[in-house]
Amino acid sequence: MNMQLRDEHRVTMAAGDLSIRVRNISHQFGEEGDPQFVRAMLETSLDIRRGELMCLIGPSGCGKSTLLNIIGGLLTPTSGKVLVGDTEVRGPLPQKIAYVFQENALFPWSTVIENVNLGMMFQGVPRAEREPRARQSLAAVGLSDFADHYPGQLSGGMRQRAALARALSLETGILLMDEPFGALDEQTRMVLGEDLSVLLSRTQKTIVFVTHSLGEAVYLADRVAVFSARPGTIKEVIAIEEPHPRKPSFMTSEKFTQLRNTLFALLHEEIRKAMEQSAASDRVAGRKGGPA
Amino acid sequence: MNAQRDRSRLASRGVQIAFVVVLIAAWWIGTTVGKISPILLPNPRNVFDELVDVIWTLEFVGDLRVTLTELAIAFAISSISGVTLGYLISRSQYSMRVFEPLLAGIYSVPIILFLPLYILFFGLGPASKIALGVTTSFFPIILNTIAGFGYVERIFVMSARSMGASEYQLFRFVLLPAAAPIILSGLRIGFTVALLSILGSETIASLAGLGHRIVHLAEGMDTARMFAYIAFAVAIALMLNTVTSALEAKARRR
Numbered sequence: 001m002n003m004q005l006r007d008e009h010r011v012t013m014a015a016g017d018l019s020i021r022v023r024n025i026s027h028q029f030g031e032e033g034d035p036q037f038v039r040a041m042l043e044t045s046l047d048i049r050r051g052e053l054m055c056l057i058g059p060s061g062c063g064k065s066t067l068l069n070i071i072g073g074l075l076t077p078t079s080g081k082v083l084v085g086d087t088e089v090r091g092p093l094p095q096k097i098a099y100v101f102q103e104n105a106l107f108p109w110s111t112v113i114e115n116v117n118l119g120m121m122f123q124g125v126p127r128a129e130r131e132p133r134a135r136q137s138l139a140a141v142g143l144s145d146f147a148d149h150y151p152g153q154l155s156g157g158m159r160q161r162a163a164l165a166r167a168l169s170l171e172t173g174i175l176l177m178d179e180p181f182g183a184l185d186e187q188t189r190m191v192l193g194e195d196l197s198v199l200l201s202r203t204q205k206t207i208v209f210v211t212h213s214l215g216e217a218v219y220l221a222d223r224v225a226v227f228s229a230r231p232g233t234i235k236e237v238i239a240i241e242e243p244h245p246r247k248p249s250f251m252t253s254e255k256f257t258q259l260r261n262t263l264f265a266l267l268h269e270e271i272r273k274a275m276e277q278s279a280a281s282d283r284v285a286g287r288k289g290g291p292a
Numbered sequence: 293m294n295a296q297r298d299r300s301r302l303a304s305r306g307v308q309i310a311f312v313v314v315l316i317a318a319w320w321i322g323t324t325v326g327k328i329s330p331i332l333l334p335n336p337r338n339v340f341d342e343l344v345d346v347i348w349t350l351e352f353v354g355d356l357r358v359t360l361t362e363l364a365i366a367f368a369i370s371s372i373s374g375v376t377l378g379y380l381i382s383r384s385q386y387s388m389r390v391f392e393p394l395l396a397g398i399y400s401v402p403i404i405l406f407l408p409l410y411i412l413f414f415g416l417g418p419a420s421k422i423a424l425g426v427t428t429s430f431f432p433i434i435l436n437t438i439a440g441f442g443y444v445e446r447i448f449v450m451s452a453r454s455m456g457a458s459e460y461q462l463f464r465f466v467l468l469p470a471a472a473p474i475i476l477s478g479l480r481i482g483f484t485v486a487l488l489s490i491l492g493s494e495t496i497a498s499l500a501g502l503g504h505r506i507v508h509l510a511e512g513m514d515t516a517r518m519f520a521y522i523a524f525a526v527a528i529a530l531m532l533n534t535v536t537s538a539l540e541a542k543a544r545r546r
Contacts, residue, residue, distance in 0.1 A: 074450055094456030105451040109469040118465055122455040170455065 019206040020048040025080035040066045042231035053207040055217040058227025059274035094123045098167035102179040106151040112162045113147040119166045137169040157188040177209045201244035218259045226266045229273035334516035342520035358501040366425030378437025399431035428489040429482035436478025440471030476540045
């Protein structure tokens with residue numbers, strides 16, 4: 001993929017250069033006593049450095065997507081605050097933060113390029129600038145030839161690349177990705193992960209990436225924040241010291257396996273806890289399947 | 293593969309045509325060889341001649357104008373009010389919970405039963421037909437509008453908001469296109485039932501219109517001409533339905 005946004009290599013930033021500061025976030029859904037009451041997050045704090053890729057990983061229902069939505073201003077936390085630069089997040093910050101969602105969030109009634117253009121229109125990019133920027137970001141994800149296709153005509157992997165192009169065209173400093181490859185098969189997500197690593201190593205974006213795949217986390221992240229079971233809080237932050245762009249051979253290295261095992265050990269206990277929780281809440285509520 | 297599909301489509305079209313031919317032949321034989329009274333079932337040849345006469349003399353124009361005017365007014369009222377009110381109701385979860393079951397409940401009532409009431413209110417003229425047409429078509433239109441706007445996937449709204457869409461942009465570029473296909477099928481259903489109920493109510497009690505003409509001819513035992521008018525009304529209804537379906541399909545194209 002040829003990327004024309006900015007051709008600088010990712011540099012390690014001084015620890016003081018923070019992009020996102022999460023401070024004592026707690027969040028609950030519903031009121032205490034409600035049958036739907038869920039305490040999703042408890043007193044979570046996290047610092048995300050400028051230009052790093054931070055993976056959030058944890059058992060399902062631990063609140064990692066909740067935290068992402070709180071950072072993105074799509075959800076107001078019950079208590080605590082998030083600072084992006086020096087601004088406190090009180091709603092979406094389209095000039096600073098772009099999103100790639102897990103589900104297919106492209107508008108099915110518009111073509112790929114119309115989707116990208118719409119995003120820029122919402123953000124307030126002048127009309128004349130939109131078309132070249134859209135072409136450029138579609139080229140960056142290798143979708144130039146599919147600009148006039150409708151999302152329904154693309155494969156799942158291509159749709160997520162189009163969603164990434166839409167986010168890139170917004171030229172924000174921060175990119176939030178909520179299990180962007182979650183719905184794809186193993187092979188496709190490996191290739192997309194590789195491409196993403198190459199693509200992002202050339203930009204200076206700060207990325208927060210939610211995943212439930214250990215391999216994806218180790219392969220992509222500069223640091224991985226491991227969540228505990230509900231109510232979610234950050235158990236440990238593991239640094240992955242490996243320069244970007246990462247090669248597929250990294251995946252078979254001893255280092256990769258060790259890091260993956262470390263993460264697995266940290267997660268294992270939490271996943272057991274989460275499963276017991278969801279089984280218990282199923283019994284209480286008399287329904288199948290816990291909250292996602 | 294394609295040729296095979298074409299051939300099977302051609303075959304089924306052939307069976308359809310054969311079916312109609314057999315039906316008309318049976319009609320023909322029944323009225324010529326058979327001893328069926330022409331007052332009950334006229335000869336197809338006579339019906340055809342009457343139809344040609346109806347069209348050639350432009351006799352149909354007055355009645356067709358009445359029926360189509362009633363339809364146009366009724367559909368304009370029900371589509372504008374149905375879409376507007378449906379949109380307003382879909383704005384809040386609370387009003388959707390209140391109104392959706394209520395409207396669906398009224399929709400299941402046989403609305404033709406209101407006709408005597410409407411004739412009492414509005415008289416025998418077009419007004420009572422318009423009122424009935426509005427009442428029948430309003431419900432499928434408003435219910436589909438609520439369904440269209442009320443159940444837009446949350447992810448579309450979230451992603452538009454995250455990119456900074458204003459309220460107007462959210463409506464124009466997300467809610468409206470997401471809801472359009474469902475609203476359009478509501479409009480098509482509304483149009484069809486409005487036409488049906490207007491023609492039907494004209495046959496029950498009216499002063500003019502295609503339905504009125506058909507009943508008038510039946511009462512005068514002018515059965516062949518009545519059949520000709522029925523065929524004419526069917527052709528008009530088919531044409532209008534084809535046009536609305538084509539418009540819907542065109543607006544839906546993705």
